[in-house]
Amino acid sequence: xxNYLALLLSAVVxxxxxxxxxxxxxxxxxxxxxIEATWNTVHDVYPFFQMKHINWDSVHTVYTxxxxxxxxxxxxxxxxxxxxxxxxxxVTLSLPSGMLLSTYRPPRSQRDAALYDPFVxxxxxxxxxxVSSDKMVEYGALPESxxxxxxxxxxxxxxxxxxxxxxxxxxxxxxxxxxxxxxxxGSTGAAGKVICRFIDAPLAEPPLYHxxxxxxxxxxxxxxxxxxxxxxxxxxxxxxxxxxxxxxMMKQIPSVVVIxxxxxxxxxxxxxxxxxxGAVLRIPTGEYRRYDGVPTEWNGIPPTTRVENSAxxxxxxxxxxxxxxxxxxx
Numbered sequence: 001x002x003n004y005l006a007l008l009l010s011a012v013v014x015x016x017x018x019x020x021x022x023x024x025x026x027x028x029x030x031x032x033x034x035i036e037a038t039w040n041t042v043h044d045v046y047p048f049f050q051m052k053h054i055n056w057d058s059v060h061t062v063y064t065x066x067x068x069x070x071x072x073x074x075x076x077x078x079x080x081x082x083x084x085x086x087x088x089x090x091v092t093l094s095l096p097s098g099m100l101l102s103t104y105r106p107p108r109s110q111r112d113a114a115l116y117d118p119f120v121x122x123x124x125x126x127x128x129x130x131v132s133s134d135k136m137v138e139y140g141a142l143p144e145s146x147x148x149x150x151x152x153x154x155x156x157x158x159x160x161x162x163x164x165x166x167x168x169x170x171x172x173x174x175x176x177x178x179x180x181x182x183x184x185x186g187s188t189g190a191a192g193k194v195i196c197r198f199i200d201a202p203l204a205e206p207p208l209y210h211x212x213x214x215x216x217x218x219x220x221x222x223x224x225x226x227x228x229x230x231x232x233x234x235x236x237x238x239x240x241x242x243x244x245x246x247x248x249m250m251k252q253i254p255s256v257v258v259i260x261x262x263x264x265x266x267x268x269x270x271x272x273x274x275x276x277x278g279a280v281l282r283i284p285t286g287e288y289r290r291y292d293g294v295p296t297e298w299n300g301i302p303p304t305t306r307v308e309n310s311a312x313x314x315x316x317x318x319x320x321x322x323x324x325x326x327x328x329x330x
Contacts, residue, residue, distance in 0.1 A: 030277055031073075031075040031076055031079065031275075031276075031277045031279065032067075032075060032277075033275075033276040033277070034075065034079055034275045034276055034277050034279060035063060035064060035067035035075065035078065035079055035082070036064065036067075037275050037276050038079060038082070038083070038275060038281055039056070039059070039060050039063070039064070039082070041273055041281060041283065042056065042083075042086070042283060043056055045271075045273075045283060045284075045285040046086065046283060046284065046285075047209065047210075047211075047212070047268065047284060047285065047286060047287050048086070048088065048268070048284070048287070048295075048297055051295055051297065051298075052086070052087065052298075054085070054086065059082060059085060063078060063081075063082045066078050067079075076095075079093070080093065080101060080103055083103040083104075083281075084103040084104050086103070086104065087104050087298075088103070088104055088266075088268060088284065088297075089102075089104055089105060089106045089109065089240060089241075089264060089265075089266045090241065090266055090268045090270040090282065090283070090284050091103045091104060091270075091281075091282065091283055091284075092281075092282045093279055093280070093281055093282075094272075094279060094280040094281075094282070095279050096277065096278040096279060106237070106240070106264040106265055106266065106298075107237075108236075108237025108238075108261070108262060108263070108264050108265065108300060109237055109238045109240060109264040111237050112181075112182075112236040112237030112238045112261060112264075112309075113182060113237075113238045114311060115236060115238075115308075115309040115310070115311065115314065116181040116182045116236060116238070116309070116319075117314050117319070118138075118150070120314055120317055120318070120319050121148075121150070121179070121319060121322060123317055124142065124319070124322060124323075124326070125140045125141075125142065125148065128140055129148070129150075130166070130169075132158070132159055132162040132166070133158060133162070134157055134158045134159055134162075135152070136151070136152045136153050136157060136158075136159035136162075137149065137150065137151060137152070137159045137162050137163055137166055138150040138152075139166040139169070139170065141170055141173055142326065144174075144326075144330050145172075145173045145174045145175075146173060146174065146175050146176070146177065146326050146329045146330060147170035147173040147175070147176040147177065148176070148177045148179065149163070149166050149167065149170070149176065149177070149178050149179070150179040150180075151163070151178065151179070151180050151183060151194065152182075152183060153183060153184070153185075153186050154183065154185055154186030154187055154188075154190040154191045154241075154242045154243060154246065155185075155186035155187065155190065156186065156187055156189075156190050160190060160193050163193070163194060164197070164224060164225075167197055167225075167227055168225060170227075171225075171227065173229065174229060174230070174329065174330070175229055175230040175231070175232065175328075175329025175330070176227060176229060176230070176231050176232070176329070177231075177232050177233075177234060177322065177325045177326065177329065178194075178231060178232070178233045178234070178250075179233075179234045179322070180233065180234065180235060180239055180243050180246060180247070181234050181235060181236045181238065181239065181260065181321070182236065182238040182239070183238075183239055183240075183243040184238070184239075184240045184241065184243065185239075185240045185241025185242040185243045185244070185266065186241070186242050187242055188205070188242045188245050188288075190242070191242045191243070191245055191246040191249075192220045193223075194246065195220050195246065195249050195250065196220055196221060196222055196223040196224065197223070197224055197225070197226055197227055198226065198227055198231060198250070198253055198255070198256065199220065199222050199226070199253060200222055200226060201222065202219040202220065202221050202222070203219060203220045203249060203252060203253075204217045204218070204219050205217065205218045205219065205220065205245070205249065205288075206245060206248050206249065206288045206289060206290060206291055206296070207288070207289045207290075207291070207293065208269075208286065208287075208288055208289075209286060209287050209288075209289065210285070210286040211286075215286075220249065228255070229255070230255050230256075230257075230328075230329055231250070231253070231255055231256045231257070232256075232257050232258075232259050232325035232328055232329055233246075233247060233250050233256060233257070233258045233259065234259055234260050234321050234322065234325060235247050235258055235259070235260040235261065235262075235263055235301065235303055236260045236261045236263070236309070236321070237261055237262060237263060237264050237300070238264060239263040239264060239301075240263065240264040240265075240266040241266040241268075243263065244263045244264070244265075244266060244267070244288075244296055244300065244301045245288055245296075247263060247301045248288075248290055248291065248296070248301045251301070251304060252291065257304045257305060257328065258301075258303045258304045258305070259303055259304065259305050259307050259321055259324055259325050259328075260303045260306070260307060260309075260321045261303060261306060261307075261308055261309075261321075262299075262300040262301065262302045262303065262306075263300040263301045264300055265296065265297055265298040265299055265300040266296070266297065267284075267287045267288050267289065267295050267296030267297035267298075267299075268284025268285075268286070268287050268297060269284055269285060269286040269287060269288065270282045270283060270284050270285070271283065271284075271285045305324070307320055307321045307324045308320065308321075309321050
């Protein structure tokens with residue numbers, strides 16, 4: 001049964017786009033109580049049943065009998081299949097072994113993941129981009145005084161202290177490109193530490209809902225030396241979660257234009273909740289919406305100006321989204 005579990009999990013990992021690799025055989029946790037616990041947890045906290053037209057009671061009717069007939073490690077694929085029905089890129093399952101399983105990959109993320117190439121980007125700068133110590137920030141300037149900063153993540157880290165240095169080194173340019181394509185998100189607080197450098201007054205966050213109720217607005221406050229030039233933010237379908245929060249807030253700033261393609265559509269605010277087996281379920285319990293009230297979940301954040309990259313052009317060394325931004329800022 002262990003080999004069966006390893007083969008099945010390999011298929012799940014590959015299908016979901018995770019980079020985790022299985023080495024050797026896995027010890028199967030006792031997940032006999034996890035199906036019921038997961039169904040109850042999702043029932044109590046998940047915010048998107050109505051929007052996605054999901055009848056969670058009928059899910060219980062389908063999967064509980066299957067779980068009751070399952071033995072040992074046969075329960076895990078049933079649990080993953082049940083969660084995949086939520087079609088939510090935030091929903092993951094962490095096993096006691098430490099393996100992380102993703103249950104769904106949004107279509108736009110799958111489409112656009114290969115439509116950004118850092119090596120093509122570097123060609124525009126003659127291969128000369130400075131890189132932060134954690135490799136999460138790249139930056140440089142073109143001869144035409146157009147600056148470029150690439151942010152690979154919004155997960156808290158040393159990049160937060162290195163981003164201000166990158167920005168301040170580019171203060172004398174005529175325009176700035178901020179590239180967050182393929183940035184899968186992290187923390188809205190970390191994203192706010194970038195947004196604060198481009199505003200001169202408090203900026204309200206996008207509408208936040210818990211249990212269907214609009215919460216009191218929070219604000220990102222201006223902080224530190226401000227960049228006052230024109231800004232082009234590059235986005236695509238592989239932007240997710242707090243990167244979408246970032247894009248939506250940057251769109252509200254008059255000096256900013258957002259270029260590229262609609263983001264992946266991950267509006268949920270996830271929490272991690274334990275299951276009886278020791279596995280941990282990550283599930284959204286609230287949501288951010290766009291300023292126009294449309295759910296970010298599934299819908300994503302559209303750009304100000306839509307420019308599509310193509311695999312053919314990238315193979316020829318051409319990044320249309322970056323070229324449009326550079327031309328706009330010149």
